[in-house]
Amino acid sequence: MAVPVIAIDGPSGSGKGTVARRLAEALGFHLLDSGALYRLTAISAQKKGVRLDDAATLAELARGLDVRFDSNDDGSERIRLSGEDVTTLVRTESTGAGASTVAAIPQVREALLERQRGFERPPGLVADGRDMGTHVFPCASLKIFLTASAEERARRRHKQLKDKGIDVSLAALSRDIEDRDRRDTERSVAPLRPAKDARILDSSGKSIAAVTQTALDWVAEL
Ligand code: C5P
Numbered sequence: 001m002a003v004p005v006i007a008i009d010g011p012s013g014s015g016k017g018t019v020a021r022r023l024a025e026a027l028g029f030h031l032l033d034s035g036a037l038y039r040l041t042a043i044s045a046q047k048k049g050v051r052l053d054d055a056a057t058l059a060e061l062a063r064g065l066d067v068r069f070d071s072n073d074d075g076s077e078r079i080r081l082s083g084e085d086v087t088t089l090v091r092t093e094s095t096g097a098g099a100s101t102v103a104a105i106p107q108v109r110e111a112l113l114e115r116q117r118g119f120e121r122p123p124g125l126v127a128d129g130r131d132m133g134t135h136v137f138p139c140a141s142l143k144i145f146l147t148a149s150a151e152e153r154a155r156r157r158h159k160q161l162k163d164k165g166i167d168v169s170l171a172a173l174s175r176d177i178e179d180r181d182r183r184d185t186e187r188s189v190a191p192l193r194p195a196k197d198a199r200i201l202d203s204s205g206k207s208i209a210a211v212t213q214t215a216l217d218w219v220a221e222l
Contacts, residue, residue, distance in 0.1 A: 007132035010146035013153025020128035034129035042098030059107035133195035145194035
């Protein structure tokens with residue numbers, strides 16, 4: 001029997017990560033945070049001194065990532081790369097910028113494709129990213145494209161980072177988000193855009209709980 005896949009795509013700060021996590025919990029499904037794989041590739045490159053334009057070596061790093069996704073007792077995430085705890089490093093803005101640079105390289109995307117598809121296991125999967133519905137899981141049962149205004153996304157990201165003790169100015173963050181949006185939507189391979197059959201969900205001014213509920217209502221319609 002086919003495994004149900006819920007694809008959630010959208011720009012940074014749209015609330016994708018949180019909504020995907022809550023949806024996976026509510027449905028008892030597996031979760032794929034595909035952005036983390038691009039972030040880990042960028043971290044791995046930095047640790048090994050690989051340049052961000054060395055496509056072949058970056059693809060090799062992406063294919064060989066030794067990563068473990070775990071949860072702490074309080075439900076928060078813990079990510080290990082080759083045994084080293086990189087949870088905080090994964091979420092920094094500079095890692096995000098590195099991720100969007102390596103994510104524009106076709107060989108890196110290709111190298112991560114099978115790994116991402118390996119997350120499709122019973123009883124189901126919630127997959128969070130930029131190209132889940134368009135490329136990685138084109139046959140997903142439900143495709144959601146989550147958006148929010150650029151200002152609101154910058155504000156949310158600011159609060160998220162502050163809560164994690166990471167200090168960054170709102171203006172700098174807005175610029176970073178704009179740059180990242182541009183790179184993600186304008187790249188030639190798997191650019192960020194809604195799948196033709198995606199349902200658009202604008203989270204501006206809505207609580208995470210309300211957005212999650214709308215997504216659950218859509219799942220119930222399947
Ligand atoms: O979602 P997150 O902010 O962790 O993603 C980091 C970067 O990884 C994005 O800006 C994007 O460039 C890239 N990415 C991607 N395709 C995905 C997920 C993330 O290109 N499916």
